[in-house]
Amino acid sequence: MARGTAFQGAPQPVQRPFATARVVEGARVRAVPVGPAEAAPDGIGFADGIQRWGIEGHFGLVPVARGQIAAGVLVRAGGALRAAIRLDEEFLVVPADRLGVRERAAISGVGLPVYDAVGESRPHPYLDRWAVAQVVERRREALEREACRAFLDARPEVMLVVDGGLAGLRDVPGAARAIGIAKRHETQFLDGPDLEVALTAPAGSRSSVFARELDDGTVLLSWYLRLWPWTDEDLLHGLTRVERIAGDGVVEDADRVSRWLLAERAPIAGRDSRWDRLLYPLHEVETALRAQAGGWL
Amino acid sequence: MTAAPQDPIGRVVATEALPASPHQFHFWTAVEAPVGIGAIVRVDGATRTVYAVVTDGRAYSDLLTPLHEVVASEGNPAAPLPPSRRAEIRLWTAAVLRQDPPEPMQPVPLAAVHLADAADVEVALRMDAFARGDERTAIPIGLYAAGGTRAPVFVDADFLLGPESAHLGISGVSGLATKTSAVLFFLSAIFQHFPKRKGSVAAVCLNVKGPDLAFLDLPSDLPPEDAAMYAELDIRPEPFSQVRYFAPFKPDGVNLNTLRTHPDLVHAVEPLVWGLREVLDYAEVLLNRDDIDAKADAFLDFLADRVVGRPFQDEWGNHHLVESFAGLEGLFRAIFDGLEQAGGREMWRTHHVATIRKVRNRLMNVSTRCKGLVTDEASGNDLPFGAFADRTVYVVDVAGLDQLGQDLVFTRVVSKLREHLERRDLGVDNVVVFVDELNKYAPADGPETYVRKMLLDISERGRYLGLVLFGAQQFRSQVHRRVVGNAGTTVYGRMDGDELATPGYQTLSPATKSKLATLPKGELMVRHPHFTQPVFLRFPRPAALAGRQGIERYPPAADVPFADAIVRQLSVLDRRVAPQRVKDLIVGRREDDVRRALLATRRARPADVLAFFTARLGRAVVRDAPADAGPAVTPLRTVEDPYAPA
Numbered sequence: 001m002a003r004g005t006a007f008q009g010a011p012q013p014v015q016r017p018f019a020t021a022r023v024v025e026g027a028r029v030r031a032v033p034v035g036p037a038e039a040a041p042d043g044i045g046f047a048d049g050i051q052r053w054g055i056e057g058h059f060g061l062v063p064v065a066r067g068q069i070a071a072g073v074l075v076r077a078g079g080a081l082r083a084a085i086r087l088d089e090e091f092l093v094v095p096a097d098r099l100g101v102r103e104r105a106a107i108s109g110v111g112l113p114v115y116d117a118v119g120e121s122r123p124h125p126y127l128d129r130w131a132v133a134q135v136v137e138r139r140r141e142a143l144e145r146e147a148c149r150a151f152l153d154a155r156p157e158v159m160l161v162v163d164g165g166l167a168g169l170r171d172v173p174g175a176a177r178a179i180g181i182a183k184r185h186e187t188q189f190l191d192g193p194d195l196e197v198a199l200t201a202p203a204g205s206r207s208s209v210f211a212r213e214l215d216d217g218t219v220l221l222s223w224y225l226r227l228w229p230w231t232d233e234d235l236l237h238g239l240t241r242v243e244r245i246a247g248d249g250v251v252e253d254a255d256r257v258s259r260w261l262l263a264e265r266a267p268i269a270g271r272d273s274r275w276d277r278l279l280y281p282l283h284e285v286e287t288a289l290r291a292q293a294g295g296w297l
Numbered sequence: 298m299t300a301a302p303q304d305p306i307g308r309v310v311a312t313e314a315l316p317a318s319p320h321q322f323h324f325w326t327a328v329e330a331p332v333g334i335g336a337i338v339r340v341d342g343a344t345r346t347v348y349a350v351v352t353d354g355r356a357y358s359d360l361l362t363p364l365h366e367v368v369a370s371e372g373n374p375a376a377p378l379p380p381s382r383r384a385e386i387r388l389w390t391a392a393v394l395r396q397d398p399p400e401p402m403q404p405v406p407l408a409a410v411h412l413a414d415a416a417d418v419e420v421a422l423r424m425d426a427f428a429r430g431d432e433r434t435a436i437p438i439g440l441y442a443a444g445g446t447r448a449p450v451f452v453d454a455d456f457l458l459g460p461e462s463a464h465l466g467i468s469g470v471s472g473l474a475t476k477t478s479a480v481l482f483f484l485s486a487i488f489q490h491f492p493k494r495k496g497s498v499a500a501v502c503l504n505v506k507g508p509d510l511a512f513l514d515l516p517s518d519l520p521p522e523d524a525a526m527y528a529e530l531d532i533r534p535e536p537f538s539q540v541r542y543f544a545p546f547k548p549d550g551v552n553l554n555t556l557r558t559h560p561d562l563v564h565a566v567e568p569l570v571w572g573l574r575e576v577l578d579y580a581e582v583l584l585n586r587d588d589i590d591a592k593a594d595a596f597l598d599f600l601a602d603r604v605v606g607r608p609f610q611d612e613w614g615n616h617h618l619v620e621s622f623a624g625l626e627g628l629f630r631a632i633f634d635g636l637e638q639a640g641g642r643e644m645w646r647t648h649h650v651a652t653i654r655k656v657r658n659r660l661m662n663v664s665t666r667c668k669g670l671v672t673d674e675a676s677g678n679d680l681p682f683g684a685f686a687d688r689t690v691y692v693v694d695v696a697g698l699d700q701l702g703q704d705l706v707f708t709r710v711v712s713k714l715r716e717h718l719e720r721r722d723l724g725v726d727n728v729v730v731f732v733d734e735l736n737k738y739a740p741a742d743g744p745e746t747y748v749r750k751m752l753l754d755i756s757e758r759g760r761y762l763g764l765v766l767f768g769a770q771q772f773r774s775q776v777h778r779r780v781v782g783n784a785g786t787t788v789y790g791r792m793d794g795d796e797l798a799t800p801g802y803q804t805l806s807p808a809t810k811s812k813l814a815t816l817p818k819g820e821l822m823v824r825h826p827h828f829t830q831p832v833f834l835r836f837p838r839p840a841a842l843a844g845r846q847g848i849e850r851y852p853p854a855a856d857v858p859f860a861d862a863i864v865r866q867l868s869v870l871d872r873r874v875a876p877q878r879v880k881d882l883i884v885g886r887r888e889d890d891v892r893r894a895l896l897a898t899r900r901a902r903p904a905d906v907l908a909f910f911t912a913r914l915g916r917a918v919v920r921d922a923p924a925d926a927g928p929a930v931t932p933l934r935t936v937e938d939p940y941a942p943a
Contacts, residue, residue: 079378140882266366267366267381287359
């Protein structure tokens with residue numbers, strides 16, 4: 001048995017632990033060595049977003065939250081990462097149905113957009129905050145989507161690496177050029193020997209490509225890619241899930257894309273505890289957005 | 298990325314750990330920004346403008362630990378470079394040169410940083426106070442050249458030549474620091490820009506080694522970039538138009554002891570020859586620390602006041618007229634003989650015989666060790682004290698003399714300059730004395746010498762007299778701190794690392810020290826009373842021929858036989874002199890007689906040189922018997938001579 005990793009605290013509950021997928025590269029999942037790392041072409045973009053929110057005050061027991069979100073794309077040329085897109089938004093979040101007319105008027109007088117946090121009808125500080133967080137997260141995802149759309153529109157030949165899955169980009173023109181990098185593995189799409197092969201793949205190899213279908217029929221193709229050896233760590237160490245919108249040549253292109261991503265192991269984003277799965281350019285997007293937002297670092 | 302001149306190149310940043318203060322601040326720039334150590338920058342705040350010079354720089358990335366780089370490269374230094382470069386910062390530290398308005402003095406605003414343009418440089422270095430208007434006292438000393446800006450840098454004549462402050466010290470390692478070149482360039486600048494209303498100025502340069510200063514009147518081959526720098530500094534690139542060279546003779550008394558003996562140039566070299574009086578006035582120089590006592594001083598004073606140059610009768614009835622070393626030796630012999638005949642007395646006119654012997658040995662020693670500089674004549678050929686000319690360089694070549702001779706020349710020349718300046722009858726109002734290897738003459742430690750005392754006096758009082766010391770040395774730390782401290786303007790060339798580690802450089806940042814240790818030829822760091830921080834600048838090569846090139850172009854003539862040397866010397870005075878006629882005249886004559894006649898001719902500079910020389914030579918006396926050696930001196934029986942040369 002390999003040495004394990006020490007954790008502090010209990011893991012958060014997983015909302016959606018399992019989903020179904022079908023293998024589209026061969027009959028069973030196998031580990032595929034992708035070959036030596038290979039730098040992606042110049043001009044490739046990297047997209048990410050940040051969010052922050054806090055309770056600004058209360059009307060009685062009703063919380064008024066203030067959210068700040070930003071999304072951006074860095075483009076790489078000659079090794080240097082330069083800002084290509086930056087969007088940000090500041091807004092208020094309240095459970096609108098629990099406010100009276102006077103309170104609503106006061107909030108709209110602040111001059112910021114106001115979003116409704118639909119929560120429980122009874123006050124519950126924890127659940128109220130959870131509802132606010134959901135709104136902020138959805139707004140951030142929407143802003144990221146806008147940033148990606150702007151980039152893909154502006155640079156029709158260029159690939160874009162996106163932090164997270166691509167479900168949100170399915171209706172964005174040019175999303176076929178997007179490469180999603182999922183660092184969290186809350187949802188398991190495989191089972192049995194397929195899952196074991198995928199989660200124990202050695203460094204520098206990927207799993208076979210598998211497909212999952214969204215509610216609207218959009219098909220997303222995924223494969224696991226091991227960036228760093230997991231032995232002496234836990235199963236998820238260095239493991240990413242790469243996602244593409246299904247299309248011609250995606251499966252055939254999986255090795256090449258994987259080699260690009262392997263090359264992104266260096267530099268290491270060592271200031272982030274997720275360094276084993278976090279690509280440095282994505283980390284840089286986050287750093288740049290936080291620095292520009294001020295007081296976020 | 299290249300910033301346009303008006304664009305900011307950075308912004309001031311301040312943290313609790315690195316705050317901005319009234320004297321120092323930090324700013325970041327793009328990696329490619331044309332900023333470096335020594336660059337002058339301007340910070341435009343809302344209510345104040347700050348000028349500063351960059352003193353330090355740092356670069357770092359977001360790398361948390363070097364181990365991450367090792368891991369990322371999988372331990373292989375030869376691994377391909379990562380596709381992304383780490384985010385990197387250039388963080389600079391700048392020392393404030395000036396704030397406008399100066400009051401209230403406040404921390405530097407957290408504002409945009411610009412590279413200084415020429416107008417900013419003038420304001421930053423406070424040159425606007427003396428480089429403009431009718432009362433302009435600016436002397437250009439080099440070009441500030443950083444960040445795409447080139448601007449002349451001036452020093453204030455009132456602070457370079459007095460009376461506010463004075464003196465200049467230049468330090469740097471030999472060969473790379475271009476100390477002599479810098480001083481020659483500064484002298485050119487002074488001669489061309491020292492305001493006429495401030496009076497006249499001359500320079501006395503003591504050439505202590507090689508041919509460094511032997512060709513100051515000849516033009517050098519200036520590269521175009523140097524010529525352009527002269528134009529930018531408004532200095533004519535030309536050699537010194539008025540130069541007078543002085544050099545002692547070699548021990549043969551006729552060949553000049555200098556490297557400027559090429560036939561085309563030697564005519565401009567005048568012999569530096571001193572008689573007994575000139576030496577006796579500075580006999581203290583000849584005495585080492587052990588010799589300095591009241592008794593020796595008293596006896597020297599007695600000789601100077603009561604004996605030399607006036608009739609003197611001793612107790613034994615001998616009449617003396619001591620005007621030369623030979624005459625002085627006669628007096629000493631008479632004293633010793635007299636004392637011996639008086640039964641071995643040990644005192645003569647309150648002076649102990651040992652003191653007399655000590656002084657005799659020192660004085661006679663100089664006539665031996667400095668033969669060529671010291672003549673047996675009553676007087677010699679000297680610098681034109683009292684008739685110094687404006688904007689003229691007087692080069693005294695003592696490179697061929699031993700340390701004793703160099704000390705003597707240095708002391709006497711500087712002392713005479715001081716005497717005449719005190720009396721305001723030197724001929725000029727200000728004199729710059731350039732001395733290389735100042736650490737030899739005014740060392741930080743070691744015995745107290747007459748030379749060092751004199752230098753300390755000049756350092757502290759010279760600015761009131763117009764006597765200005767330009768001293769060069771390899772190691773500033775080895776020069777007496779009062780001499781160093783009194784230099785209003787200090788210049789540094791390439792410096793030795795060990796020297797930079799000494800306490801005198803504690804105020805410099807590590808980066809500034811590093812720059813000093815690698816400074817290329819032609820670049821200097823300057824401190825001046827108007828500059829609140831040291832400033833780096835460039836200066837052009839001197840327009841006068843450098844010593845090494847001069848030697849290649851005008852190789853020194855070989856020493857010639859006595860007769861030919863006499864012919865050469867007389868020919869300098871009058872080209873019509875027929876060599877054979879001179880040789881016929883001096884054949885069979887005593888060399889001392891010939892030298893004496895030559896010296897007299899040179900002093901008189903008569904219209905008919907040959908006739909004057911012939912007259913002074915006198916008629917030949919045919920010897921028909923060996924010369925009388927005079928009465929033998931019986932050795933003293935009772936007194937040993939502890940001061941006799943080993």
